[in-house]
Amino acid sequence: MTQIDSPSSSGGSAAHPVSLRVLVIVIATLLALTGLTVAAASADLGAAGIWIALLIAMAKASLVVLYFMHLRYESLFYAVILTCALFLMVTFMAIALMDSAAYQSDIYPPPAVLSS
Amino acid sequence: MEPGTAWAVPKAVAPGVTNMLQSTHSLCTTLASFWVPPRASSHAAEIDHSLLFLYVVSLFFFALIIALMVYFAVRYRRRGPEDQARSQTSHSTVLELVWAIPPIVIVLVAFYVGLMGFLRISSAKANAVEVKVRAYQWAWEFEYPNGYKDAQLHLPVDEPVKLVLTSDDVIHSLFIPAFRLKRDVVPGRYNKLWFTATKVGEYPLLCSEYCGTRHSRMITKVVVHGRGEYEAWLTEASKAPLEALPGPMYEKWKQLRTAEDMDAFLAELRQSDAAMADSAAKLEPPTITGERLYRRFGCYQCHSTDGSRQTGPSFQGLWNRQRVFRDGGEQRADEDYIRRSIMDPGGQVVETYQGVMPTYKGRVTDRQIDALVSFIRSLESTQSQPGQ
């Protein structure tokens, strides 16, 4: 079996149970935000709609990561790692979408499906 | 030293230097021809110079690295199990900079040069001759400014050209090695290219994005015409004498078999309509016309004429054979069958074949179909053939 001789880098914290009170508050908030999502989806918010939905989703994801996944109580190292991964994802999406936007003017209506 | 002699030495040496430069240049050209075909477009020179720069740099570094490696391996060869290394020096920041900085400079130069070469073909040029390119499995179709369509790409020399590329089905890629030209051809979207052909001649044009079974046969050619000849070609080719023939004469043309018949036909036509006769002079008998169209429309890609089974059935011996379809229906391969197969191939697919033939509706005229029928009819087998 593996034996850990000594934690030699930024070690994890000892087991830290999150209090029931905190968990209940978080899940209540999440449920409220879900209600908000449904409401936002039904209402016609125009162009802002997608941004509002994304904001609510980000809020919910942050609550899950910070409390349910314990990131708030861990060392900063893990937050840095997560941020780097998010940065990578954002860069990828940005470049792909920017590129696709650049050739939108060259797209024509889809050709009729040929007989096959 | 007398005044005036200062230039004596350079003057004496100059022809020698020029000779040396010239032979270096021809040496480079010869060496280059080992790696790339002769160039025939305006931006090809820029790309070839990039290639040459990278080639020289690569050769230098490769030779340096290998020479050092082999030299060290021999010079510092282990002489026995107790042999020790002559030194255990393990770092030198100076050295690290020495071998990091020149490569950085070189790649910056290479990046810039490469970028410039690329931008040439993606930046619009005024007064470009525009040809629409349609790629489909597995052939090319080029539509010229006057609406004429051909299976080969004809271009004027020394004039800017714009190609507008689109695909009917999957991603293809237009590649003309002699022009150092390539661009993917994507369905649902137009990609554009600008370039100028600089040498009269004929060059291969290949598909370079894998697109299925006959990807390696999706080849045609580029014909670059000399000054003033491109217009002449286009006018001639665009003439559709077949379409212009009046009805009764057309019926007569359909019966033609031999060259003598053709002469008699043209003589008769000249008596009634001299102008018509002039354009009709390019006409050939129906079977020959049909064969030309068989090539032009890319039928040859899938239908052989020697009886061998390809993606589609062979045309040899097809005429009047009983066809059995995948859904169980049957029909004799007569004129009506051939016409329907061209316009709506998916409607009746012969058993054991895939329904992959594209439709030619809107691309082929009724008279052209007549010519094709005539051609197919002429391929009645003279011997028994393998089952299709």
Next chain:
Amino acid sequence: MATSNAQSLTPTVDASPIRDNYLTYRRGVMSWLFTLDHKRIGVMYLVGVLFAFFLGGIFALLIRTELISAGDTLMDADMYNQVFTLHGVVMVFMFIIPGIPATLGNFFLPIMLGAKDVAFPRLNLLSWWLFIIGAIVALTSVVGLDTGWTLYTPYSTGTAAGGSHAMMGVIPVTAGAFIMGFSSILTGVNFIATIHMLRPRGMTWFRMPLMLWSLYATGVIQILATPVLGITLLLLIADRGFGLGIFDPAKGGDPILYQHFFWFYSHPAVYIMILPAMGIISEVVSTHSHKHIFGYKFIAFSSLAIALLGMFVWGHHMFVSGQSDIANAVFSFLTFAVAIPSAIKVFNWLATMYKGSIDLGAPMLYAMSFIWVFTIGGLTGVFLGSLGPNIHLHDTYFVVAHFHYVMVGGTVFAFMSGLHHWWPKMFGRLYSQRGAMVGWLLVFVGFNLTFFPQFVLGGHGMPRRYHDWGPQIMRELGFEAQVNLFGHLHLISSIGSYVQAIGFLIVAGVLVHALFRGRRSPDNPWGSPTLEWTCSSPPPHDNFATAPVVGDPYDMTGLVYDRQTQGYVRRGAGAGSHGG
């Protein structure tokens, strides 16, 4: 900086038969299939990965034989298209991506680190099982898939007319690759966790051997990039199975979007392939030159730089797809940037050889030929990263030659080097140097003969994935000269492939023969200073009988040849007290 643990590490000289090692620890098939020992898992991976190499090699020989003459030599176009697709799928997903990390990495990472096992041994076993299951799923479509391993849409979604109709092709292979992707991710997680958490006292980051730095960088890529491939493959299956139309222009989708998704993983994937290979070269070159590695920190940071920069260059596979000029420029620039750390490594390896005491046995021969072929492969990558030349060279045989030079020449040669370097440690047997050298020579010569002509082929315009280099149409159009040129070059290339094949068979024979008839190996036959050579050959079940003493991993002082065991031992004060 002296460590407090001053225990000397003079092992007793022991020439008795191998006993009490990881191979003999428990017996029976079950003790292997459900082992938690990283060494056994590494050996099981080795068997799987070498089988995949053999299978992919058969496909390669079929391809080269087909291309020996014009027309249908062995098979028709449809069969050829399936064979080259499967060659790619098997070689990429089943051989080269697991490749070095799962075999040599699994075996040696904990030992080189000074640990008893990886951080998550059960996860390690799961990785192996996922690899096997994924491979089996993918291979259920041994024939059928004909899209190329890159699975470009809309051909692969089959929604376009004329798209790939083989129902038995896309979905099994995609599902299999998806499963194998998890194997890769979990290996990366394990390695990173192990390196962070299981370093013994005294083993600082800069006292780790460079092999571990490479494996760490590889793990980072595995974790960041592979999930994107997983999602891409799921989207592909959804598009094909349910006709969603994400990538189908007829439904408003974008076929180029697929390429962005696919290459976002598949470009970093090539760094998964090459970084561990470079790690091996660092170890082999320093050991077999009996010299401290030159530029340790530069090599270590270069590995990280390659991993990070390599995440941002995927667009260089799409320069001619219609990608915007700005994206093209950015990708080209970063592609050049990522070439620099690799160059730095090559120069550092050369500097390591300088004034060393170079032993030209099989491991070193493979390492030196790695430098030869990787230099060519890397330099030709610069050709392709340059936008102008890329127009001409993209999707031609030049690209095929380039990536075979870096993947086969690079990764496979380094893998061979590592196998020959560590075989005595893994199995306790020495192989015949002469036999190994014959194998090496044939592989090296055959490899160059196979792939160098392909640079010329590509320059002259021969596209890739062509079933026939001399179709009738070329002659009809009047291009006889081109066809003849293509034919000659393909002939040379195919002959080279047979030479290579024979070489690999000889290598296999030599190594397998050593397992049964090889002379027993001492603990340290090469005189290497890293930790894995301080334990027995083969290593004991829990790696170290006593806790290892950690110092500069490349400190050669005190390593002397012991005539009795014909190996090297560390004597005197040289035992590990030097700073990093």
